[in-house]
Amino acid sequence: MGRRKRDRRDYTLKSRKFDCxxxxxxxxxxxxxxxxxxxxxxxxKGKILPARSNYISAKNQRMLTRSIKRARDxxxxxxxxxxxxxxxxxxxxxxxxxxxxxxxxSETSDQSINESGLAAEDENTSSAAETITNNAxxxxxxxxxxxx
Amino acid sequence: xxxxxFIFVVTPELNDPDALSVSTKYQELINSNGGKVLNANLWGRxxxxxxxxxxxxxxxxxxxxxxxxSFVKILSEKIAFDEIILxxxxxxxxxxxxxxxxxxxxxxxxxxxxxLYLDLRKGGE
Numbered sequence: 001m002g003r004r005k006r007d008r009r010d011y012t013l014k015s016r017k018f019d020c021x022x023x024x025x026x027x028x029x030x031x032x033x034x035x036x037x038x039x040x041x042x043x044x045k046g047k048i049l050p051a052r053s054n055y056i057s058a059k060n061q062r063m064l065t066r067s068i069k070r071a072r073d074x075x076x077x078x079x080x081x082x083x084x085x086x087x088x089x090x091x092x093x094x095x096x097x098x099x100x101x102x103x104x105x106s107e108t109s110d111q112s113i114n115e116s117g118l119a120a121e122d123e124n125t126s127s128a129a130e131t132i133t134n135n136a137x138x139x140x141x142x143x144x145x146x147x148x
Numbered sequence: 149x150x151x152x153x154f155i156f157v158v159t160p161e162l163n164d165p166d167a168l169s170v171s172t173k174y175q176e177l178i179n180s181n182g183g184k185v186l187n188a189n190l191w192g193r194x195x196x197x198x199x200x201x202x203x204x205x206x207x208x209x210x211x212x213x214x215x216x217x218s219f220v221k222i223l224s225e226k227i228a229f230d231e232i233i234l235x236x237x238x239x240x241x242x243x244x245x246x247x248x249x250x251x252x253x254x255x256x257x258x259x260x261x262x263x264l265y266l267d268l269r270k271g272g273e
Contacts, residue, residue, distance in 0.1 A: 025264040033155075033210075034254060036262040074155060074235055075206065078197035 020057040032070035039083030046082045156236040160205040183215030212244040
C-alpha cells in the first residue's frame with residue numbers, strides 16, 4: 001500500500017502558493033471582447049489552459065472560461081487554432097457612436113450619413129468617435145425599408 | 149426594466165449607410181416597445197476567426213439598452229427571420245455606462261489589459 005502521493009496535509013498545489021496575477025494587476029473585468037487578453041490563456045490549438053499552469057484563482061478561471069466560450073461563439077476567437085493575428089482591411093478601428101434614435105421628431109440637419117462615414121475614414125490617425133444625427137439615419141432607414 | 153448588451157454581426161456586403169440603417173432599425177424596435185437605447189456603436193469590419201456562411205469578414209455592432217423583460221422574446225423572433233445577421237448575443241448588464249467606457253478604452257488600445265498581465269509575469273518570474 002504505502003503512502004499516497006498526494007497526502008493533503010503535506011501537499012499544496014504550486015499554483016496556490018503564488019498570488020493570482022489578475023488580481024494583483026488590478027484587472028477588474030475579463031470581457032469577451034478583450035481578445036488580446038484571452039489569447040494568452042489559450043494554446044496553439046485553441047484549448048483553454050488549466051488554472052494550475054496559469055497560477056490563477058478559481059473565481060477568475062471561471063470568468064475566463066465563460067468569456068472565452070462567448071468569444072468563440074462570436075467569431076472573435078477560433079475553436080481550433082487559437083488566436084491568429086491578422087491585418088484587417090481597415091487597419092485602424094472605426095468607432096462611430098450613433099445618436100440615440102428618438103420617437104419624437106427632432107430638428108432637421110443637413111449632414112448625411114455618407115459624409116460622416118467618409119469623414120471618419122479620412123481621420124484615420126485619430127480614432128475619435130463621431131456622432132451622427134437622428135434624421136439622417138431615419139431618412140436612410142425609411143428608404144431602405146421601402147426598398148426591402 | 150433590465151439593462152442589456154447586444155452584439156451582432158452583419159454581412160460584409162453592405163455599404164456604410166446600409167450598415168448604419170440596420171442599427172437604426174433595431175433602435176427603433178427597442179424604442180417602440182417601451183425601451184430606451186443608451187449607447188450604440190459600430191465596432192468595425194473585422195476578419196472572422198472562422199468562415200460563417202462562406203464569408204470571411206463581418207461588421208460588428210454593440211448596443212447598450214434598457215428594456216422590459218417581455219421584449220426579449222420579440223427581439224429573438226425578429227432576429228431569426230433576418231437574413232442579414234450572422235451572429236448575435238444578448239447579455240444582461242449591470243452598469244452600461246461603465247461597460248461603454250471599457251469598450252472605448254479597448255478600441256483605442258486593444259492591448260491595455262494584456263500588457264498589465266504580461267508586465268507582472270515578467271517581473272514575478
